[in-house]
Structures are given as structure tokens and as C-alpha cells.
Amino acid sequence: xxxxxxxxxxxxxxxxxxxxxxxxxxxxxxxxxxxxxxxxxxxxxxxxxxxxxxxxxxxxxxxxxxxxxxxxxxxxxxxxxxxxxxxxxxxxxxxxxxxxxxxxxxxxxxxxxxxxxxxxxxxxxxxxxxxxxxxxxxxxxxxxxxxxxxxxxxxxxxxxxxxxxxxxxxxxxxxxxxxxxxxxxxxxxxxxxxxxxxxxxxxxxxxxxxxxxxxxxxxxxxxxxxxxxxxxxxxxxxxxxxxxxxxxxxxxxxxxxxxxxxxxxxxxxxxxxxxxxxxxxxxxxxxxxxxxxxxxxxxxxxxxxxxxxxxxxxxxxxxxxxxxxxxxxxxxxxxxxxxxxxxxxxxxxxxx
Numbered sequence: 001x002x003x004x005x006x007x008x009x010x011x012x013x014x015x016x017x018x019x020x021x022x023x024x025x026x027x028x029x030x031x032x033x034x035x036x037x038x039x040x041x042x043x044x045x046x047x048x049x050x051x052x053x054x055x056x057x058x059x060x061x062x063x064x065x066x067x068x069x070x071x072x073x074x075x076x077x078x079x080x081x082x083x084x085x086x087x088x089x090x091x092x093x094x095x096x097x098x099x100x101x102x103x104x105x106x107x108x109x110x111x112x113x114x115x116x117x118x119x120x121x122x123x124x125x126x127x128x129x130x131x132x133x134x135x136x137x138x139x140x141x142x143x144x145x146x147x148x149x150x151x152x153x154x155x156x157x158x159x160x161x162x163x164x165x166x167x168x169x170x171x172x173x174x175x176x177x178x179x180x181x182x183x184x185x186x187x188x189x190x191x192x193x194x195x196x197x198x199x200x201x202x203x204x205x206x207x208x209x210x211x212x213x214x215x216x217x218x219x220x221x222x223x224x225x226x227x228x229x230x231x232x233x234x235x236x237x238x239x240x241x242x243x244x245x246x247x248x249x250x251x252x253x254x255x256x257x258x259x260x261x262x263x264x265x266x267x268x269x270x271x272x273x274x275x276x277x278x279x280x281x282x283x284x285x286x287x288x289x290x291x292x293x294x295x296x297x298x299x300x301x302x303x304x305x306x307x308x309x310x311x312x313x314x315x316x317x318x319x320x321x322x323x324x325x326x327x328x329x330x331x332x333x334x335x336x337x338x339x340x341x342x343x344x345x346x347x348x349x350x351x352x
Contacts, residue, residue: 247271
């Protein structure tokens with residue numbers, strides 16, 4: 001009976017169980033050792049945590065393991081949390097799963113579990129990603145919840161809120177790929193040394209803008225998390241937040257704002273605000289006094305489905321109303337910034 005209860009307990013935790021839970025379910029240390037023996041039905045995942053199956057671990061098993069190892073109050077954060085939330089511009093998840101715990105928790109990382117302590121533990125939010133749970137929307141009816149894991153549900157992992165996940169990701173880039181770090185990690189430098197800051201800022205902007213644009217986090221939530229974040233490592237997040245506050249909603253729009261702010265001719269435009277007197281059109285940037293609009297033609301928005309037709313129709317409508325529309329591609333913004341700026345300045349000066 002003790003083995004069956006342990007298996008029922010593991011079933012509500014995606015097949016993962018801790019040593020303490022197995023013993024509390026009635027298994028003896030000898031029975032546990034027998035289950036994880038070479039060729040046995042279980043496998044050791046990290047110290048004190050076991051999978052009640054053999055074979056490779058799916059992402060849901062890694063996150064469940066990290067949560068169980070950290071303890072009941074631990075919350076998954078960082079790149080894995082961004083993935084679970086559904087943000088596509090987050091960093092690659094990799095093997096390491098970061099878990100946030102309270103400052104007083106005496107637990108060190110092990111295996112692929114990285115423990116991050118904080119004095120600002122947020123409220124837990126359970127995120128369910130259908131891609132990671134095989135399309136399950138809820139626990140199968142045969143699952144019986146167990147008092148040894150009263151809050152566990154199959155496929156649900158306790159996470160930090162979306163705004164905290166995003167800010168934790170960009171403020172602590174030490175376990176992320178080089179593209180997310182503003183500094184070179186090689187003592188002797190590398191061929192891309194001049195681009196680290198630019199690329200890292202682009203990635204941070206893309207992730208933070210996506211969180212707001214896709215309504216995973218509200219602007220005020222991001223603002224509060226950035227304000228509370230440590231000063232060291234938060235410079236890029238603060239730059240991106242200023243862009244979002246101004247109205248930018250994508251990394252290329254932020255780069256366009258950088259370019260416009262270098263001009264001695266162009267004032268700050270209105271970013272992503274409805275055109276005065278034109279219902280239903282919200283351009284990327286516009287100067288109402290000149291009836292000039294600049295739109296960043298990003299493939300992620302303008303090139304798929306019926307977006308090209310809608311873009312063409314909108315621009316035709318603007319032209320009929322006397323607005324000048326300048327489309328700019330992100331690639332050209334990055335490869336020919338001076339030429340793009342001259343083009344916008346000339347259009348601004350030429351417009352009545």
C-alpha cells in the first residue's frame with residue numbers, strides 16, 4: 001500500500017516525488033533504494049528528488065523537480081517562467097531552472113536547480129502551458145489529490161507573476177547566453193565585443209515590450225518591479241522601461257526612438273497613440289503638426305496572414321486624408337540609421 005500511495009502522490013506532481021514525501025507515504029529507506037536501483041522503475045533526478053519513471057525528463061518534470069527541491073514556497077522564475085507565460089522573445093531556457101525562495105530559506109542549488117534568494121517574495125501564480133503538459137487542460141478524473149501535497153495539481157507549476165519573471169530574467173543575465181549580457185564574458189575579448197551592449201539592449205527591449213503588448217503584464221507592474229530591482233544589472237531594464245513609458249511597443253520602435261532623439265530637427269513624436277481625428281488608426285510614430293507618420297515594418301506584425309492587406313488599406317486611408325507615411329524596416333534601421341534619419345528629417349521639414 002505504501003508504494004501505491006507514493007505513486008498516487010507522484011501522479012499529482014507529474015510523476016515526481018521527494019524523498020521526504022515517499023517516506024511519509026510509508027515507504028522505507030530500503031524500499032526507496034530498491035526503487036531507484038540500477039534498472040529499477042524510478043530514477044534519481046537531483047538530490048532528494050526522484051522521478052517515478054525511467055527515460056528522459058520533459059520540461060514539466062524539470063520545473064516540478066525544481067519547485068519540489070526548493071520547498072513549498074519556492075516559485076519558478078527567469079527564462080523558464082517567461083516560457084510558461086508564453087513570451088516568445090525570452091531567452092532560450094537551457095537546462096537550468098531558477099527558483100525564487102525567501103531570504104531565510106537555507107537551501108543551495110543542486111544539479112540543474114538554481115536557487116535565488118530574495119527579501120521580496122511575490123504572491124504565487126500557477127501557470128499552465130499546454131505545450132508542456134501534453135495539451136491537458138485539467139487533471140484526469142482518476143487523479144486523487146493527497147494531503148502530503150495539498151496544493152499540487154498535474155501540469156501546474158507555482159510561478160512568480162509575469163512582471164517579476166521578466167525583470168528577474170533581464171536583471172540577472174549571468175546564467176543566460178552571451179547575447180543577453182551587455183559585457184563580454186571572455187577575458188581576452190571576442191570578435192563581437194563591440195556589439196554586446198547593443199544586442200543585449202535589443203533583447204531586453206523585445207522581452208519587456210512583448211510582456212506589455214501581449215498583456216501578460218501591466219505597465220505599472222513592470223514599473224514597480226524595475227524600481228524595486230537591484231541597481232546592479234538593471235540599467236538595460238530601466239532604459240527599456242523609459243521607452244515603454246514613452247509609448248514604444250517593440251524593440252525596433254525603441255531603436256527608432258533612439259535615432260529620433262539624436263536629431264536636432266525632430267521633436268519627440270507621439271508613440272502608438274490614435275491619430276487626432278482619425279478613428280481606428282494607431283501608428284508607431286507620428287507628428288500631428290506635420291501630418292507625418294513613420295511605421296516600423298516588422299515581419300512579426302506586417303508580413304503574415306492578412307496583415308499586409310490591412311497595412312496597405314490603412315496607408316491608403318492615411319494618404320487619402322493627407323498624411324505622409326514613411327515605412328522603415330528594422331534591418332534598415334540597424335544598417336543605415338543615418339540615411340533613415342535624414343529621410344525622416346527631410347519629410348518632416350517638407351510637410352506643411
